[in-house]
Amino acid sequence: MSQLEQALPDTFVTKSLETPPNIFDQVEALAKDFATRAGAHDKEGSFPFENFTALHEAKLLSLTIPRELGGEGLGLSTICRVIEGIARGDASTALVLTMHYLQHANAARSRRWHPEVYKRLCRESIEGIALINAARVEPELGTPARGGLPATIAEHTTEGWRLTGHKQYTTGSPILSYFVVWARTTEDEPQVGNFLVPRDLPGLQIVETWDHLGMRATGSHDLILENVLIPLEYALNLSPISAAPSLDPLISTWGSLTVSALYLGVATSARDWLVKYLWERSPSNLKEPLATLPRFQTAVGEIEVLLFANNRLIYSLAEDIDRGEYDPNVGLQAQAVKYLTTTNSIRAVEIALELTGNPGMLKRNPLERHYRDVLCSRIHTPQNDVICQSLGKSALKVK
Numbered sequence: 001m002s003q004l005e006q007a008l009p010d011t012f013v014t015k016s017l018e019t020p021p022n023i024f025d026q027v028e029a030l031a032k033d034f035a036t037r038a039g040a041h042d043k044e045g046s047f048p049f050e051n052f053t054a055l056h057e058a059k060l061l062s063l064t065i066p067r068e069l070g071g072e073g074l075g076l077s078t079i080c081r082v083i084e085g086i087a088r089g090d091a092s093t094a095l096v097l098t099m100h101y102l103q104h105a106n107a108a109r110s111r112r113w114h115p116e117v118y119k120r121l122c123r124e125s126i127e128g129i130a131l132i133n134a135a136r137v138e139p140e141l142g143t144p145a146r147g148g149l150p151a152t153i154a155e156h157t158t159e160g161w162r163l164t165g166h167k168q169y170t171t172g173s174p175i176l177s178y179f180v181v182w183a184r185t186t187e188d189e190p191q192v193g194n195f196l197v198p199r200d201l202p203g204l205q206i207v208e209t210w211d212h213l214g215m216r217a218t219g220s221h222d223l224i225l226e227n228v229l230i231p232l233e234y235a236l237n238l239s240p241i242s243a244a245p246s247l248d249p250l251i252s253t254w255g256s257l258t259v260s261a262l263y264l265g266v267a268t269s270a271r272d273w274l275v276k277y278l279w280e281r282s283p284s285n286l287k288e289p290l291a292t293l294p295r296f297q298t299a300v301g302e303i304e305v306l307l308f309a310n311n312r313l314i315y316s317l318a319e320d321i322d323r324g325e326y327d328p329n330v331g332l333q334a335q336a337v338k339y340l341t342t343t344n345s346i347r348a349v350e351i352a353l354e355l356t357g358n359p360g361m362l363k364r365n366p367l368e369r370h371y372r373d374v375l376c377s378r379i380h381t382p383q384n385d386v387i388c389q390s391l392g393k394s395a396l397k398v399k
Helices: 003-007 023-044 049-057 076-089 091-110 115-127 249-280 294-323 330-356 366-378 384-396
Strands: 131-135 153-156 161-170 176-185 191-198 204-207 221-230
Touching: 023 049, 023 076, 023 091, 023 366, 049 091, 076 091, 076 249, 076 294, 091 115, 091 131, 091 249, 091 366, 115 131, 131 161, 161 176, 161 191, 176 221, 191 221, 249 294, 249 330, 249 366, 294 330, 330 366, 330 384
Parallel strands: 131 176, 153 176
Antiparallel strands: 153 161, 161 221, 176 191, 204 221
8 A cells, every 4th residue: 555545544435425515606706706797708718717716615616625635525426516506606716727627636536646736736635726737738749648759858867856847728727736747867777757746936937828619717828847846756657658548537537527627617608698688689579588599499498408418427327427337338328418418508508609699609608618619529529420430349358
């Protein structure tokens, strides 16, 4: 048993399934507040720092930190509902929060961190606004989910590890306190793995490159590392390049379901705006709201079907996982849920646009932003073609 296993006995497995009182009331209130600024942050491409101050004050940044280390250690179902709720107010804030939650959940489960380093990270995340996210994508490689090795290198020295490299799409970069950087070593027999890099170190630079169609307030800028020195114990999970990667299906399952919940929140906000619009819009030739017309009622009903299906798919599997009632193919099942629910969420917003026409595409109306945001669901790993290929190979029993 490792030091961390002794320090954190069964942290992830024995997570709390009891939802803290009033947590969803808090989430709803925060989402309403975030929604009042979401359009401005989207238009300016500015980062919503104030939202994370509010999340910290509400003690919502520590929900996936183990209870033994002062967090809530909440189950997947509750985390998905929190993310969905925040996404109804501001999808960009929800995405940064999701990545922070996932890094803590993954760290608690992997148990390959140095125990004192992890304890300190958890303490900082509880006492202040110390967010964390991975930095994996590179200009030459693209997404590592499709194979390949990082160009970012980590050189072992007597002082520690020196990292040099260039990462893209580092979500939350304006506020992150720590980056989990994927790199390979320069040893004779190279290893590959993750390194914990604190923000305020010489040689670390954030280059503001993010100018995206959707999720514009996520601050997903480039991370540049030039001989950044970190302590030796900040190497998190190194393994030989020749070794087959050890994959934990529950880690990927958390990723698939939390992202699915986020975009369900976006689509639900689009539905809510549409309902309000249809009751307020009364064309002079009709003299009654559009909501009273059968064609519009039918279309809204189709949206309801899509959202209902998403809700059942996401939360039935999440609750199974929380109860420990899942089979070895749970990772593939979660990927299937992501494929279905993100497709449904995109379609739900598209229906709203088809119904409203030009008003739905006006930048002063949030539906246009919801559509740009929901399209980003296609980008998150695993992408649809990879999901379908994996499911097909499983069915065909092809390795």
